[in-house]
Amino acid sequence: RHTVWGMIFGMGLLYTALFSSNQHFVQRYLTLDTKIKAQGSLYINVVLSSIHISVCSLVGVVMFASYASCDLMKLGHVDIPDKMIGYFVMDLFGSVKGMPGLFIVTVTAAAMSTMSSGQNSLAAVYLEDVTKPIYTAVHKKPMTERFATNITKCFGIFFGLATIAVAFLLAEAKDTLVIIAWKLLGILGGPLFGMFTIGITCPRANALGAAAGLVSSLGILIWINAGVLMFKIRPDNLPTDISGCIVNTSEYHNKMTASAFFNTTPQEYFNMTPTVHPFELNTSFSNATVGALTNGLPELDYESGIFYLYNVSYVWYTLIALIVTFAVGLPVS
Structure with a gap:
């Protein structure tokens, strides 16, 4: 899912789409009074975003090195990777x-x-694309500034409550919130970026071709993600185990016995274990213990005959959208 080239070129193209055609960023550019200031803010953002992505990638590598031999998810301490950063900080x-x-x-x-x-x-x-046109069509006059301000505040409250509701729904998702967010940005932002790009770089492109490219690229990306969800395709993760997990000896001795340890299932054992801590320097698990804990876990088959596009990382969604938009938009134009 994440490779060096994917993070450099794929993520770089995704950020290009965000900086150039995303409403969130364009609205901020428009708050500046000159074009030079807007360009300067963009250059600063590019540098800081590059540092941000690099630091996040480094933190991920360090976390993997710390927990590779004591996987918190296999232990059942966390159910999604998002929660591991809290353990890591503590x-x-x-x-x-x-x-x-x-x-x-x-x-x-x-x-x-x-x-x-x-x-x-x-x-x-x-307000600009929905409310004002409807208001003007109904009342035959433009909306007043005071009414626009009040209705915008109401929209802000509504979207805030909607965001909270979506957060509760995403809490049940098995994928990480960051990955879900980047997927949505790639699916929705990639086709939009492709439409703007074909309009800027190709003089022969017209509105019909740009619209056809937008719809086609959006359909392709939705189809890819539908296949991923339908066939439950998961990315290949680097191998981890629990051989390096370390038990707090005193608490273990007080609350667990050898009989209880060897006569319970792995899940029952970890529910009873007081503390399993990868950085606590006490007594580590033996090989026999690791074998008992991992016995019965299903072997994951990562080989799949499903169409290759289903296995494409989300970092390449913007590139796919760009290619499809040009491939469809130019002939239609």
């Missing part, structure tokens, strides 16, 4: 006063900033 900085709280504050602040600006963009788009 493992490294749990003893540092204020650090866990600082982590929560930074994550919350970043999320609130992104969500508030996104809701503002949705409210503005809905």
Whole structure:
């Protein structure tokens, strides 16, 4: 799913689509009074986004190195990878006063900033493209500034409540929230980026061709994701195990006996185990213990005869949309 080339070129193209044709970013450019300032903000954003993606990738590599021999998901401590970052922060900085709280504050602040600006963009788009035309057609006069301000606030509240509702639904999803978000950005933003690109770079392209390319690329990406969901295709992950997990010896001795350990299933054992901690330097599991815990786990078959596009990483969705838009849009034009 994530390779060096995919993160450089695929993710780079996805960010290009965001910076050039996404309403969320374009609205911010328009708040600046000159074109030079808008271009400067874009250049700064490109540099900071590159650093952000690089740091996130580095954190992922470090987390894998830390938990490769003590997989928290196989232990049943977490059900989705999103929750592992909390364990990781507590493992490294749990003893540092204020650090866990600082982590929560930074994550919350970043999320609130992104969500508030996104809701503002949705409210503005809905006002300009939906509400104002309907209001003008019904009342035969333009909307007043005061009414527009009030209705925009109502839209902001509505989209905020809708976002909270969607968050509860996504909590039940098996994929990570970040992956779901990037997939949606690729599916919806890729075709839009392709439409703008074909219009800018190809003089012969017309509205019909651009629309045909937009619809075709959107249909292809929806079909790919429908196949992924239908056939339950999962990406190939690097191998992990639980041979490096370490049990708190004193608590284990007080609450568990050898008889209880060898006469319970792996799931029952981990429900009874007081602490399993990859960084706590006490007594590690023996090979016999690891064999008992992993016995009976199903072997995952990653070989599939399903059409290859179903296995394409989401980082290439924008490129696929761009190719399909040009392949369909130019002949139709």
